[in-house]
Amino acid sequence: MVRHGAVRAGRSEARSRWYVGFGLVAVLILLAVLLSAPGSGEDQACGGARVTGWRADERMTRELARYGDDNARLDDWTGGDGTRSVRLPDGRTLWMSADTFLDEVYGGKSRKPNPVWVRNAGLLMSANGKFERTLLGGTGTGTGTGTGTGTGTGTNFRPAALFPGTAAEDGREVWRWPVQAVVEPRRPGSREKVVRVLLWQREAGRAPWIYGVPRASEVATLSLPDLELERVARIHAPRHTDVERRVLYGTSALTEEGWTYVFGADEGSVSGKASRAHVARAPVGRLDEPDAWQFWGGAVGGGSGRQDGDGPRWQQDPARSVPILVGETAQRGATGTYTVARRGDTWLLLTMDAGAQDGRGMTDVVSYWSCAPTGPWHGPSEVAKPPLPPGAAQAGAVAYNPQVHAEFSGSAHRNGDGGAGLLLSYDVNVLNSTAAVHQNVAYYRPRFLRLVTEPVEDDDRPGA
Numbered sequence: 253m254v255r256h257g258a259v260r261a262g263r264s265e266a267r268s269r270w271y272v273g274f275g276l277v278a279v280l281i282l283l284a285v286l287l288s289a290p291g292s293g294e295d296q297a298c299g300g301a302r303v304t305g306w307r308a309d310e311r312m313t314r315e316l317a318r319y320g321d322d323n324a325r326l327d328d329w330t331g332g333d334g335t336r337s338v339r340l341p342d343g344r345t346l347w348m349s350a351d352t353f354l355d356e357v358y359g360g361k362s363r364k365p366n367p368v369w370v371r372n373a374g375l376l377m378s379a380n381g382k383f384e385r386t387l388l389g390g391t392g393t394g395t396g397t398g399t400g401t402g403t404g405t406g407t408n409f410r411p412a413a414l415f416p417g418t419a420a421e422d423g424r425e426v427w428r429w430p431v432q433a434v435v436e437p438r439r440p441g442s443r444e445k446v447v448r449v450l451l452w453q454r455e456a457g458r459a460p461w462i463y464g465v466p467r468a469s470e471v472a473t474l475s476l477p478d479l480e481l482e483r484v485a486r487i488h489a490p491r492h493t494d495v496e497r498r499v500l501y502g503t504s505a506l507t508e509e510g511w512t513y514v515f516g517a518d519e520g521s522v523s524g525k526a527s528r529a530h531v532a533r534a535p536v537g538r539l540d541e542p543d544a545w546q547f548w549g550g551a552v553g554g555g556s557g558r559q560d561g562d563g564p565r566w567q568q569d570p571a572r573s574v575p576i577l578v579g580e581t582a583q584r585g586a587t588g589t590y591t592v593a594r595r596g597d598t599w600l601l602l603t604m605d606a607g608a609q610d611g612r613g614m615t616d617v618v619s620y621w622s623c624a625p626t627g628p629w630h631g632p633s634e635v636a637k638p639p640l641p642p643g644a645a646q647a648g649a650v651a652y653n654p655q656v657h658a659e660f661s662g663s664a665h666r667n668g669d670g671g672a673g674l675l676l677s678y679d680v681n682v683l684n685s686t687a688a689v690h691q692n693v694a695y696y697r698p699r700f701l702r703l704v705t706e707p708v709e710d711d712d713r714p715g716a
Contacts (some may be wrong), residue, residue, distance in 0.1 A: 298623035300708030301595040303602075303635040309675060309700035312660075319375075319383035320697060321360040327411050328386035329375055330357050330367070331689065331696040333652075333679035338433040339659035341445055342477055343379030346387075348372070348430040348449065353689075353696065354386075354411060363690040371413040371427040374479070387414050387479060414481065415451055415472055424456040426467060428484075431502035434512055435476075440537035447474040448539045450502030450514065451484065457495075460522050466490060466498040469516070471540040485540045488570045496520055499530050499573065504592040504655075506625075512539050513625045517588040521614075526585035526606040528575040531625050533566065543568070548626050550574035565626075576627040578620055583607045584632075587614070592625070593656040593674060595705050599625055602635060602654050602676065617654050617678070621708065630708075636701060638678045641694040648688070649695050653679040674703040 320330045334350025355367035374387030389412040417427035433449040449472040454464030468489040473482045490498035501516030512534050517527035531548045538544035546566040578601060579585035590603035601620045608616070617638060620631030638651040660675040677698045682688040689696035 298597040300630070301598040301600045301619075301621050301705050302633045302708050303619050303674075303703045304706045305704035306636045306676075306701045308639060309702045312675065312677075312700040313698075315381065316383060316698060317360075317694070320693060321357045323356050325386075326356055327354055327368075327388065327390075329373060329383075330354060330363060331693050332373065333681060333696070333698070334372075334429055334431065335653065335677045335679055335698040336430070336432050336655055337377075337657045337659065338435060338447065340447070340476065341435060345377040345659060346433060346447060346474075346479065347375035347377060347383075348433060349375060350429040352386075357693055361692065363693060365687070365690060367690065368411060370411055371417055372415050372430050374414050374430075376479070388412065389414050389416055389481070415449070415484065420455050426453060426455045427464070428453050428470065430472075432505040432514075434505050434507060434539065436507070436512065436539060437537040440535060442537065445476050446482075447476060447479065448472070449474060450505060452500045452502060453486075461495065463522075465495055466500050466519060469499075469501040473540055483540075485542065487542050487545060490570070496522065497528070499528075499570070500588075501530070501532055503589050506592060506594060506658075507536060508594070508625075510536055512536055513592075514539075514545075515590070515592050515625075517586060517590065519588060521587040521606045524607070526579065526583060527588040529578045529586050529590065529601075530573050531576055532570070532573070533625075545570075547573040548576065576625075576629065578603070578627070578629045579607075579632060584609070586620075587652075589653040589655075591655045591676075593658055593661070595673070596707075598623065600705065601629060601631075602656065604652055604654065605632060614650065614652065617676075635703065638699065638701065640680060641692070641699070643692070644680060644682075644695050647682050647692070647695060648684060649680050649682045651678045651680055651699075653677075673705050676701045676703055 329349060330353045332349035332352035334348060336348040338346050340346055350372055351369065352373040353363060353367050353369045355363060357363060370388060375383055376385040376387060377383050390410055415428040415430060417425060420426050428451045431450045431452055433447055435445055435447055438444045438446050451470040451472055453468040453470055455467050457465035469487045470484050471487055472484045474480065475482055488501065492498045496519045499516050499518045501514045503517060504515040506513050514532045516530045520527040533546050534544045546568060547570045549565055549567040549572055551565060584607035586601065586603040587606045590601055592599060592601050599622045602617055604614045605616045605618045606614065615637060617635040618632035619635050620629040622629045640649050640651060655677050657675045657677060662673040677700050679698050680695060682695050
């Protein structure tokens with residue numbers, strides 16, 4: 253005769269076995285989902301993408317030059333670099349500019365020797381593709397707050413950066429360069445949208461850090477539709493003793509399946525080598541919250557350079573971020589200002605060819621592709637040698653900072669109009685001569701290309 257207690261025990265044991273079995277199935281399903289999600293680090297099946305052709309986009313280059321040469325206002329953009337853009341919900345486009353010259357342009361050709369300039373600015377483009385306004389900070393008669401609405405004619409007008417700088421403890425300048433921006437809900441689930449602008453905070457330094465010592469990655473919030481600066485939040489301040497290995501985030505950012513993936517890099521290319529690329533992510537609506545950020549920690553089991561065995565792929569300690577290898581070696585790969593776009597199911601990375609051994613150095617744009625934002629990245633493939641303005645090569649000008657502008661690009665590999673699918677900007681500058689960029693304004697203005705992309709041929713796939 254079986255006692256009731258034994259029956260209950262048997263039933264309890266059966267339930268326990270059922271719970272364990274069900275839990276194991278649930279874990280396996282969750283693991284499968286995680287392995288197939290973007291950013292898992294697995295070499296998922298995807299079409300691959302490469303650039304097969306390009307042409308100069310003269311219309312966009314001319315439109316920006318038209319705005320820069322217009323002297324109807326003297327407190328607006330006449331030249332800059334660091335070019336990024338983001339489409340606003342009402343159809344306008346916000347462009348970001350780093351070191352920006354203002355003031356007058358003489359005859360569509362030159363500036364005065366010492367023009368007004370600021371560390372950063374915004375440019376507002378109408379829904380029909382016309383640049384209309386420069387967004388600045390500043391104080392004085394008629395300026396407005398963060399909107400660049402001043403006339404620039406009063407003696408009290410003092411334009412300033414849209415994202416104001418500060419000073420280090422010893423008095424050295426600390427400034428902010430805006431990089432990529434995204435539009436997202438003010439908070440997850442909110443109907444209100446805001447613009448989040450990723451910022452690089454840098455401080456004055458000596459050679460080779462003439463363009464600043466990396467100090468922090470930040471996120472600024474701009475309200476919509478008026479684009480007022482609300483706040484700046486610090487995300488991460490790298491403390492690496494080797495300045496070259498300090499990572500700043502924001503050179504590119506893409507939103508995919510509830511996450512904003514933010515790409516960054518260290519300063520390796522300052523000495524002519526490749527920079528080490530990194531990637532982090534934050535839930536959509538929480539890009540300005542440091543505690544919400546996750547940093548790629550390498551594949552489970554020690555892949556992607558991980559040295560401490562098993563561990564979470566995404567984790568919250570930025571000091572444990574593992575580089576995503578771009579290229580077959582650490583010596584050749586991306587600069588610190590690469591760009592990432594989606595082409596179908598593929599992630600496409602474009603960069604100046606850092607560390608190339610064939611003499612091209614930083615003169616050519618190349619591409620890499622991956623099935624996930626964390627890699628592995630395959631390449632490089634040749635893209636283009638960006639053309640310089642007439643006479644710029646003789647003046648010592650260089651092309652740099654290629655950036656994709658997805659809002660002006662077709663979603664497929666080719667546009668319906670027969671043109672190329674991707675709009676790519678690149679900056680131009682004469683690094684050793686400020687006088688040269690004032691004598692010819694075209695020597696410090698972005699230019700544009702249209703790129704044709706195609707799926708990767710089977711022969712070009714890894715292991716083929």
